[in-house]
Structure formats: structure tokens, C-alpha cells
């Protein structure tokens with residue numbers, strides 16, 4: 043099911059191996075496997091409830107997988123916590139954005155990455171707040187995001203602006219794998235174009251990207267390969283040149299391409 | 312601002328200076344302490360005018376003395392409330408801290424050892440509270456209500472229910488029980504804790520984590536904040552500060568009794584909320600809580616001076632609490648929406 047790495051090519055940046063995850067009776071993921079190569083953009087597609095967000099949360103240490111594991115640049119790992127995944131080089135824009143409305147914009151930007159602006163005195167990490175504000179303002183304006191004041195709480199921002207903050211924070215800090223869970227859901231056309239631009243840029247810099255979106259034309263525009271989830275299992279993993287948009291829509295809706303057997307029938311066979 | 316039907320941009324020619332001024336005003340208003348500062352000033356002026364001798368050095372000293380011990384407890388309760396949790400056991404832990412030290416000193420332990428061990432026990436109690444809340448997912452109100460009863464029983468057990476006096480004078484305890492002119496040493500300890508914990512909560516990475524854990528547990532966790540560890544540490548701080556307050560109070564009174572610290576947890580919560588903290592976490596200020604404590608002491612002292620029966624103190628404080636919570640809520644809505 044997994045696209046085999048080309049001979050003599052570099053090892054995958056990340057291999058997802060046989061991941062299963064249940065919540066009580068709900069089987070959210072069953073034996074999910076796929077690879078992400080360095081510099082590759084993978085479109086992770088699937089209907090509502092297919093398990094996409096659960097998969098990435100398992101990947102970055104929010105949930106522990108029931109079975110299976112991950113291989114990061116050739117080494118087996120289970121990410122024990124989001125902190126661990128972050129330190130390894132994974133940057134995530136969560137579907138829920140993971141911003142804290144009551145906190146200021148700059149504190150949200152450095153959330154979990156305080157060490158970037160900390161000075162250690164007697165073993166205690168002091169945040170250099172002025173520097174943090176400066177960097178936050180620079181990072182935002184560098185990405186063409188305009189907020190009145192990095193000290194205002196995120197709560198005063200619009201939904202789209204919050205999404206931009208969440209995104210800015212993910213792309214600004216060093217990463218080898220960028221995961222975007224519906225990063226454009228609340229964005230205007232112009233902002234969406236920007237996000238797709240970041241994806242291209244991340245790839246140019248050699249980072250890998252997993253992007254989740256319900257907008258097939260966006261997915262098509264930036265992805266090299268697609269992994270389609272259907273009822274918690276991988277329906278198919280396809281390169282862009284192997285399929286067209288209709289095939290993808292069929293895969294998402296029915297778990298199979300026209301004229302093929304679906305995952306469930308295959309499992310039954 | 313009246314609605315003139317003119318778009319906002321045209322009403323305010325958007326010069327940088329105007330924007331900056333507006334932002335400055337907004338920030339001032341948005342500070343959690345803003346409400347309690349105004350309230351404290353109003354109450355101070357009220358008693359200055361209506362309570363005889365309120366402005367005397369004696370009365371001021373007494374207010375500082377009354378504030379210190381409750382205040383030290385409130386510092387810990389603030390940290391914990393910002394992290395999104397409660398501690399109802401601080402009153403009992405205060406009594407237990409004092410009780411342990413008195414009993415051990417009378418048994419001949421060296422003073423520093425008795426204090427260190429008592430603080431370690433308190434740290435253990437806080438850690439246990441934190442683990443029960445984060446691991447077992449029992450609400451902190453329940454866990455610490457259990458703690459309130461349990462540790463009160465422990466105080467009764469070690470004191471046998473009777474007041475116990477220190478058998479001799481210990482010079483070491485003068486570290487906590489001294490006067491600097493009209494200012495009680497206990498108040499200086501209180502100020503020390505205010506400064507220390509204000510720096511921790513506003514300027515360190517850990518402080519950022521405390522606010523984040525209370526402001527959005529899920530989001531903080533997703534962004535790599537070790538939320539459970541942060542909360543456990545806050546519980547440990549709250550218990551240790553409560554025990555410290557107990558030890559400081561014991562040094563002043565040279566004794567302990569089984570009821571020491573009773574109902575203090577509620578006064579602490581009251582001061583912290585009046586000081587601008589949100590019960591739901593993510594917002595709060597130690598300086599605000601300290602002002603809340605001083606306000607409570609001013610009311611206690613002022614009513615006595617005016618010859619008003621003590622039960623009115625409770626009535627007055629109750630009204631102040633509800634008013635403060637309402638104002639905080641409105642400020643919160645105004646600044647966040």
C-alpha cells in the first residue's frame with residue numbers, strides 16, 4: 043500500500059507504520075501506513091470523520107497510537123508528547139488552531155517555543171519579552187500578516203486572522219515537516235493563495251509538508267502525492283500523475299476509484 | 312461613544328499617535344488589577360473619612376499585619392487559579408504547617424530542620440493534589456475539599472485539639488517575627504513573595520506556561536506545554552506558601568491551635584478574584600490579589616473602628632466579592648470581544 047522508496051533514493055523523512063487508534067468503541071484509525079519523502083508535499087484527503095485529524099494528532103504526540111509507530115529519518119520513534127515532536131522538527135497548524143484567545147498574540151506565537159527568546163539565569167528561563175514582541179511583529183509582517191498590536195489578545199482577532207497567527211507560528215520556526223490541518227478553512231482567496239505559497243516555499247527549502255484540506259483544487263495545486271483516508275483506513279496512496287480530480291473525489295466518497303474494489307471488500311476478500 | 316453613522320476610520324483620523332494613545336488607554340483598562348486599584352482607593356478614602364483614627368500609624372500597621380499571612384496564602388492561590396485550578400485545602404495546610412513545626416520544636420528539633428521538613432511535607436501535599444487532579448482527572452474542588460477535611464483532622468490529631476505553646480523562645484524565629492519601624496516583618500515577607508512570584512509568573516517561561524495551561528489546556532498541550540507538570544507545580548507552590556504563612560504566623564503568636572487557618576481558603580479565593588483573576592484560569596495578577604487582601608484587611612479594620620458589629624464585615628465582603636466578579640466579567644468581555 044505504501045509507495046516504495048525509489049532505489050538508492052533518500053530514506054523517507056517520515057514513515058507512518060500500521061497506526062491504529064480507537065476512542066472507546068470508535069475505531070478512528072486502522073492500520074494506516076504511508077511515507078513522506080524529504081521535500082515532498084502530501085495531500086491527506088478524506089471525508090468528515092475519516093480520521094485525518096486523529097492521524098496527525100497521533101503523529102505529533104497528542105494521542106498515543108494503540109498499535110504501530112513511526113520512523114523519523116530512519117529511526118523508529120513514538121512521539122511521547124507534542125513537545126517531543128516539536129523538538130524533532132515537526133510544526134503543526136491544528137484544525138482547532140491551538141491558539142489561546144485570552145493570551146496576547148506574541149505569547150501565542152512563542153507558545154511552547156519560549157526557549158527561542160529565553161535567557162537562562164541560575165537555571166531559570168526568563169523570557170525576553172521585548173525581543174519576543176519584536177520577533178513576533180517581524181514574523182507576522184514578513185509573512186504579510188497585519189495585526190494592530192502583538193500585545194492585544196488573540197480574542198480580538200477575526201477567525202481568519204487567528205488562522206494566520208497559527209500558520210505564521212508554524213512556518214516561522216525551523217522545521218523539517220510542516221503539517222497543516224485545514225489551514226485555509228477561514229481564509230479569503232488572497233490569504234489562501236498566500237498559504238499555498240508557503241507550502242511551495244517550504245518544499246523549496248527541503249521541508250516535507252502534509253496538508254489536509256477539503257478543497258480538492260487547492261490540494262491538487264500544491265501536492266505531489268495524495269493519501270486518501272476512508273473510514274479510518276488508507277483507501278489509496280497515489281501520485282498526482284496517476285489520477286485526476288474525479289478519481290480523488292471517488293476515493294474520498296467511496297473509498298475506491300471507479301471500477302475498483304474498495305478497501306472494505308478487499309479486506310473481506 | 313455616540314453612533315454618528317460615520318465609519319470609524321473617518322471619526323478617528325488614524326494617526327499613529329492617536330492609535331498609540333488609544334492602545335495605551337485600552338491596555339490600562341485591560342489590566343486585571345485595574346478594578347481592584349480603584350476599589351482599594353475608594354475604600355481607603357471612605358474609611359479615612361468615616362472611621363475615626365483610621366489614618367493613624369497603629370491602624371496602618373495593623374492592616375499590614377492582618378494582610379501578610381492571608382496575603383502569602385493568596386499568592387499561591389493566584390498562581391493556581393491562573394493555571395485553571397482551585398485549592399480549598401490551603402487553610403488546613405496552613406494549620407498543619409504551623410502544627411508540625413510547633414510539635415517538632417517542642418520535641419527538640421533544630422528550628423531550620425523543622426521548617427524545612429514542614430515545607431517538604433507541604434510540597435508533598437500539593438504534589439499529591441496536583442497528581443490526583445491531572446492523573447485521576449478529579450476536579451480540583453473535590454480533591455482539595457477532601458484535603459481541607461483530611462488535613463484539618465491531621466491538625467486536630469497532632470495538637471490533640473488543644474492550643475499548644477512553644478516551650479521556649481527561639482531566636483531563629485525572629486527572622487519572621489520582627490518590626491521594621493511601623494512595618495511588621497511578616498508584611499516584608501509578603502512583599503518578598505509578591506515580587507518573587509510576580510517575576511515568575513510574568514517574566515519566565517514557566518509563567519507563560521501557567522497562563523497558557525489555564526487559558527486553554529488543550530491548545531497549550533498541543534503546542535508542547537507540559538500542562539500537567541505545570542499544574543502539579545502550581546499546586547505544590549500553593550501548599551508550600553500556605554505552610555509558610557502558617558509558620559510565619561506561628562512565629563508571631565508562639566503557638567498553634569487546632570482551628571488555625573480555618574475559612575482562610577475562602578478569604579484567599581475572594582481576594583484573588585477581587586484582584587482580577589478569572590475562576591476559569593488564564594488571567595490573574597499577584598499584585599491584584601495582594602491589593603484584594605489589603606482591601607479585605609482595610610474593611611475588617613475600618614468597620615471595627617466605626618464600631619460596626621463584626622457580622623457586617625462578612626456581609627460587606629460578600630457584596631464586594633459579587634460586585635468584583637461582575638466587574639471582572641464585564642472588563643473581560645469588553646477587552647476580549
Ligand SMILES: Nc1ncnc2c1ncn2[C@@H]1O[C@H](COP(=O)(O)OP(=O)(O)OP(=O)(O)O)[C@@H](O)[C@H]1O
Pocket residue numbers: 065068069070088089090091092093094095096097137
Ligand atoms: N478525542 C476523541 N474522542 C473520541 N472520539 C474522537 C476523538 N477524536 C476524534 N474522534 C472520532 O474519531 C473519528 C475521526 O475524527 P477526525 O477528527 O480524525 O476526523 P477528520 O477526518 O479530521 O474529520 P474532519 O474533516 O471533519 O475534520 C470521528 O468519528 C470522531 O468522532
Ligand SMILES: [Mg+2]
Pocket residue numbers: 094095096137223
Ligand atoms: Mg479534522
